[in-house]
Amino acid sequence: MLKIPDNQVAGHQAGNGKLGPLVDGLGRFYKPLQSDERGTNEGAFYSSLSSNTRIPGHICRFFPVFHGIQLLEASDGSGLLPHLVLQDLVSSRLNPSIMDIKIGARTWPAQASEEYIAKCLERDRETTSVSLGFLITGFQMYGSKESGFWKPHKKFFHGFSADDVRLVLRKFVSSNASGDFDVDPDCAFASVVYGGSNGILAQLLDLKAWFEDQTIFHFYSCSVLLIYEKELALDGSSSGAEVKLVDFAHVVEGKGVIDHNFLGGLCSLIKFISEILTTPDKCQTEVRIQDSENNPFYSGNGADG
Numbered sequence: 001m002l003k004i005p006d007n008q009v010a011g012h013q014a015g016n017g018k019l020g021p022l023v024d025g026l027g028r029f030y031k032p033l034q035s036d037e038r039g040t041n042e043g044a045f046y047s048s049l050s051s052n053t054r055i056p057g058h059i060c061r062f063f064p065v066f067h068g069i070q071l072l073e074a075s076d077g078s079g080l081l082p083h084l085v086l087q088d089l090v091s092s093r094l095n096p097s098i099m100d101i102k103i104g105a106r107t108w109p110a111q112a113s114e115e116y117i118a119k120c121l122e123r124d125r126e127t128t129s130v131s132l133g134f135l136i137t138g139f140q141m142y143g144s145k146e147s148g149f150w151k152p153h154k155k156f157f158h159g160f161s162a163d164d165v166r167l168v169l170r171k172f173v174s175s176n177a178s179g180d181f182d183v184d185p186d187c188a189f190a191s192v193v194y195g196g197s198n199g200i201l202a203q204l205l206d207l208k209a210w211f212e213d214q215t216i217f218h219f220y221s222c223s224v225l226l227i228y229e230k231e232l233a234l235d236g237s238s239s240g241a242e243v244k245l246v247d248f249a250h251v252v253e254g255k256g257v258i259d260h261n262f263l264g265g266l267c268s269l270i271k272f273i274s275e276i277l278t279t280p281d282k283c284q285t286e287v288r289i290q291d292s293e294n295n296p297f298y299s300g301n302g303a304d305g
């Protein structure tokens with residue numbers, strides 16, 4: 001029996017008659033192929049990825065395992081639709097904290113239509129895509145059995161500044177993370193989640209090294225997912241920290257050229273995360289925005305999970 005994923009943090013979502021991904025609870029994530037070229041493109045990407053022998057094993061681990069395409073009853077009730085059958089990246093996780101970060105200052109490939117480029121350009125300029133080279137599109141942070149998850153509505157992310165991004169990346173690895181912005185994030189898990197030889201920073205650096213060299217694909221509008229488990233982090237030894245890549249509807253051929261757009265965004269994200277590791281105690285009052293009118297943290301729409 002397929003159901004709506006509990007742990008989806010961004011993108012098109014099923015429910016209320018809408019088309020979105022489904023999960024089987026047994027480790028598979030079914031993403032409906034969009035009816036336009038985005039669907040064809042993402043299906044073609046996964047097929048070419050599985051047969052591409054030039055991608056090293058340590059890079060393949062960043063992608064969900066692909067199990068083909070299957071016709072399934074779509075979540076919007078429109079009947080049978082082809083779905084990508086993917087590894088569910090979080091089905092084995094207990095209360096995973098997850099962040100979706102769309103990488104790249106530019107989210108559209110050159111061959112896109114004028115109309116599509118105009119739509120993306122507007123969004124990219126209004127958000128941190130252009131200014132930072134990446135965009136936080138959604139997250140869930142686990143609090144406790146009592147408080148559950150902090151999972152803001154996507155409107156929460158509109159108007160984010162660099163300081164907002166910095167603060168949220170700190171909250172993501174804090175034991176006291178919540179929508180209450182009077183509480184300074186303690187960054188208690190920074191070293192076990194972002195740091196260490198298997199932590200998120202090390203994984204991002206591994207990915208970056210590949211992007212400095214690979215010219216096979218250009219990944220427009222693709223996201224990195226940051227995942228960890230708070231209960232493991234509380235043990236102090238490991239946090240199950242993992243970086244994954246998702247959303248390949250706008251991947252195009254690299255044609256022998258480096259994906260400088262993705263690489264630039266990745267470098268920028270790496271810098272933000274490195275700074276948290278080098279200055280975990282930095283007082284948050286200095287990054288908290290003074291102007292509450294323009295600050296999404298004070299808009300009252302933050303904890304509507």
Ligand SMILES: Nc1ncnc2c1ncn2[C@@H]1O[C@H](COP(=O)(O)OP(=O)(O)OP(=O)(O)O)[C@@H](O)[C@H]1O
Pocket residue numbers: 007008009010011012013021029031064086087088089090098100138223225246247248249
């Ligand atoms: N293989 C997977 N396993 C578990 N969760 C996933 C997987 N792929 C995607 N997700 C979840 O679904 C969300 C959206 O995924 P994705 O970006 O592929 O969808 P989309 O609808 O194409 O997004 P967009 O609207 O940005 O184009 C991710 O943020 C993540 O929470």
Ligand SMILES: O=P(O)(O)O[C@@H]1[C@H](O)[C@H](O)[C@@H](OP(=O)(O)O)[C@H](OP(=O)(O)O)[C@H]1O
Pocket residue numbers: 038123154221249
């Ligand atoms: O962040 P929001 O406000 O949810 O906006 C969506 C987001 O920009 C997606 O990236 C985009 O899909 P693509 O990247 O595939 O274009 C989608 O387009 P859509 O509504 O046409 O699917 C937008 O609605």
